[in-house]
Amino acid sequence: MIPLKRRKVVPTGAGNTGSEETSPNKFPQVVLFLLERKMGASRRAFLSQLGRKKGFQVEELFSEGITHVICENNSGDEVIAWLESQVRGRGRATAHLLDVSWFTESMRAGRPVEILDRHQLQQQQIREVEVVVFSAPSYACQRRTTLDNHNAILTDALSLLAENAELSGEDGRGVAFRRAAGVLKGLPEPVTAVTQLVGLPCLGGHSLRVVKDILENGASCEVEDTKQSERFKVLKVLTGIFGVGVKTAERWIQEGIRGLQQLQDSGRTLNRAQQAGLQHYEDLNQHVTRSEADAVAAVVEEAVASVLPGARMTLIGGFRRGKLTGHDVDFLITHPEEGREVGLMPKVVSWLESQGFLLYQKTTKNSYLEGEDGPARPSSNMDRFERCFSIFKLTEEVNGEGLKPWRAVRVDLVVSPISQFAFALLGWTGSKLFERELRRWAGHKKAMSLSSHALYDNTQRRYLRASSEEEIFAHLGLEYIPPSERNA
Structure with a gap:
């Protein structure tokens, strides 16, 4: 030297x-x-x-x-x-x-x-050949996004940063990262240079820096650091317990709890959902396959037909969008005759319990009311349908997998009146970002209020009825996008 x-x-x-x-x-x-x-x-x-x-x-x-x-x-x-x-x-x-x-x-x-x-x-x-520069509409509900993701390494990185932001209580940053990932998911080809992204919506400076880092170096230092973060890993474990949200997990961390065994040894009083979530933690954190979803569907369909002949049941969520795996299984139930669905949920739950299919269930009643002056602002983003949050016991005889006698699967049942069925079907199909963007488009571009219950025109001061998803898209002035292309 x-x-x-x-x-x-x-x-x-x-x-x-x-x-x-x-x-x-x-x-x-x-x-x-x-x-x-x-x-x-x-x-x-x-x-x-x-x-x-x-x-x-x-x-x-x-x-x-x-x-x-x-x-x-x-x-x-x-x-x-x-x-x-x-x-x-x-x-x-x-x-x-x-x-x-x-x-x-x-x-x-x-x-x-x-x-x-x-x-x-x-x-x-x-060098003189122009690099293909991508273009995309600003709203995810204007874009067709299939499951054929050409930029998974980029979108996975941004989604992980979004998850970390959400676990840190920074929902705004989480939405920004998810919107950026949503744009990249919809591109028709792999991104090879950041110059191809010039002018694309929703790609802020932070997201572009992450993309540039990955394109140039094969990985993002920020993403890799996040993966190794002790706090991130602990929060992932604790919020992976059914019934445990970020605030509860944060409180446990402050009290010195870092894992499942410590939580069990702490003697802490858990509610029914958390007890069931801890007991079936391993099963509930494994992906549900399409064949398992179909097996659950067969059982639920039998239950619905037994208690209310003529009722209709639809598999919703990611499986309706064509996904082969998911975190849970969701069903939307209705009856072609308005009002016949009232009282259906308790009967379905009772039938499932009598057959030994439910390890846990909590049912909420329908609290939605249509006001003359338009829909009241809900206390949360959740809809107000009659719902059953459950943990389903999927037996070997039913799923045919033969791996073990049974496994626990998260299942949500939603009952909708036929008059709200199209809105419920649209809202519960997802993806979450697609639905968020639909509501944002309705409010910002059309002066309307959209929920899983109804569409209200704030200018005309009236509800816009629809019997199909296609009609809702038409009311919003949007081209109809089928479920398989809503994977924003």
Whole structure:
């Protein structure tokens, strides 16, 4: 190591100074910039000083006056993406993109050597071809998003940051990350450069930095740090207990509880849902397969038909959108004759209990009232249908998997009057972001209020009736999007 007091510091723009470390600029038509990416700061500083000694002008900062960009271990695509991000909105960068071999040969020759094919970065010949720039509507309810996600590595990263924000009580940041992920999910091709995302909605600076980090380095430091965060891991475990929300988990953490065994050993009093959630934790945190969902559906359908012939039952949620696995199974139940559904839920629950299918259940009554002055603002985002939150005992005889005698599965039953069925079907199909954006579109663009119960026109001061999802989309002035394309 050279002692610090003897080390010379090369100031910015040293190529234009008269320092003893710098020779006069011998080649005014050549302005060099050494890209630090993958080269490293120390090697870049050494090579920059060497170039100045040889009479070359070497700039510390990139500008449009640069004629030669010197790179090491970078592909042409990587450097083009970096350059485009530097000159955004100011035209296209026109510098030569060269491997460090051109620089070292020029240093040996004491002059700029001829640029040969071997000096140019790989794929430099297609540099002038325009990168495909994606476009997308602002609202997720305007976009068709299938399960064919071409950018899973990017959307998984943003979704994890969204989850971390939500677990930290920062719902606004969580929504921002989920909207950004939703846009990327809908793109028709993989993203290869951040320049393709210029002008896309919902992609803020934070999300773009994460995307850029992954595209350039294969991973995001922020995402990897989040995965390793002790607090994040503990919150994931505790909120993975059925019936435990973020606030409860935070309180337990403050009291020193870090895992399931500590919670069991603490002697803490748990409510019925939490007791069931802790008892069946392993099962409830495994994905439910489509075949298991179909097995549950067969049982629920038998129960509904037994207590109210003619009633209709529909599998909703992610499975209706075409997903092959899910966290739970949801069903929407109605009857073609308005009012016949009243009293149905207790009978269905009683039938399931008598057959030994329910490990836990909690039923809530319908509290929705349609007001003359429009719908009252609900106390929460949850709808007010008659519902049964349950943990279902799926036996080997029913599911046919043969892995063990039975497993616990989360099942939600929702009963809707036929007059509200189309709205309930739309609201309960999801995805969560798609539904959030539908409500946002209704309010911001159409001056309407949309819920899983009804659609109210605030300008005309009247309810807009619908007997199908297609009619609701038409009321909102939107092109109908089928369930399989609502996976925002």
